[in-house]
Amino acid sequence: MKIVLATRNKGKIAELRRILDGFDIVGLEEFPEIEDVVETGVTFEENALLKAVAVAKAAGLPAVADDSGLCVDVLNGMPGVFSARWSGRHGADEANIDLLLAQVGDVPDHLLTAYFACCAALALPTGETRVAVGTLPGSLIRERRGAHGFGYDPIFVPDGDVRTTAELSPGEKDAISHRGRAFRALAPIVTELLVTGA
Ligand SMILES: O=c1nc[nH]c2c1ncn2[C@H]1C[C@H](O)[C@@H](COP(=O)(O)OP(=O)(O)OP(=O)(O)O)O1
Numbered sequence: 001m002k003i004v005l006a007t008r009n010k011g012k013i014a015e016l017r018r019i020l021d022g023f024d025i026v027g028l029e030e031f032p033e034i035e036d037v038v039e040t041g042v043t044f045e046e047n048a049l050l051k052a053v054a055v056a057k058a059a060g061l062p063a064v065a066d067d068s069g070l071c072v073d074v075l076n077g078m079p080g081v082f083s084a085r086w087s088g089r090h091g092a093d094e095a096n097i098d099l100l101l102a103q104v105g106d107v108p109d110h111l112l113t114a115y116f117a118c119c120a121a122l123a124l125p126t127g128e129t130r131v132a133v134g135t136l137p138g139s140l141i142r143e144r145r146g147a148h149g150f151g152y153d154p155i156f157v158p159d160g161d162v163r164t165t166a167e168l169s170p171g172e173k174d175a176i177s178h179r180g181r182a183f184r185a186l187a188p189i190v191t192e193l194l195v196t197g198a
């Protein structure tokens with residue numbers, strides 16, 4: 001059974017196609033008529049469900065969506081659900097990083113703890129839904145390092161490593177990432193719902 005990947009973020013698409021290896025994934029590029037979903041929620045779960053439900057209904061197929069972001073402790077969890085549009089323009093990764101680093105410019109290094117969060121959502125055309133979450137704890141650095149990944153990866157060092165998530169190989173990132181954790185938790189739920197209808 002085909003599953004639509006309800007995201008237009010190229011970095012996520014690459015990761016999710018690896019993580020959901022074995023599922024029959026079709027991209028949103030096969031549904032050019034489906035409009036972007038406005039992310040009006042204030043939690044990752046709300047936005048992930050908005051995206052999955054809208055695409056499942058529009059495509060008439062099961063859809064999975066990801067809503068994710070970077071939560072910085074000294075900023076009380078911001079940018080959080082606003083991560084993609086933190087600098088005011090959606091998906092402007094470099095401007096988002098610049099603004100975030102300016103905001104923590106006077107914060108001592110040892111207080112730069114943060115975590116990535118992801119909510120993975122599945123929706124059926126009937127409106128039935130499931131969600132799973134994953135997080136990756138770490139801390140921020142003030143200079144960009146690494147060329148892999150996307151978004152805030154060049155300034156995020158996961159706990160237990162000295163490299164940024166942009167310096168990890170794709171497989172290393174998938175193994176520990178918030179997205180890997182969320183979608184590996186969702187995968188058996190997808191199988192159960194699609195195969196057995198339970
Ligand atoms: O592993 C990650 N490594 C680095 N940065 C990340 C990661 N995961 C999320 N992020 C950041 C990127 C973006 O600033 C925001 C996601 O925002 P989010 O609304 O979920 O995605 P999006 O609008 O780009 O695509 P879409 O909504 O179509 O799935 O968090």
Ligand SMILES: [Mg+2]
Pocket residue numbers: 039084
């Ligand atoms: Mg988005």
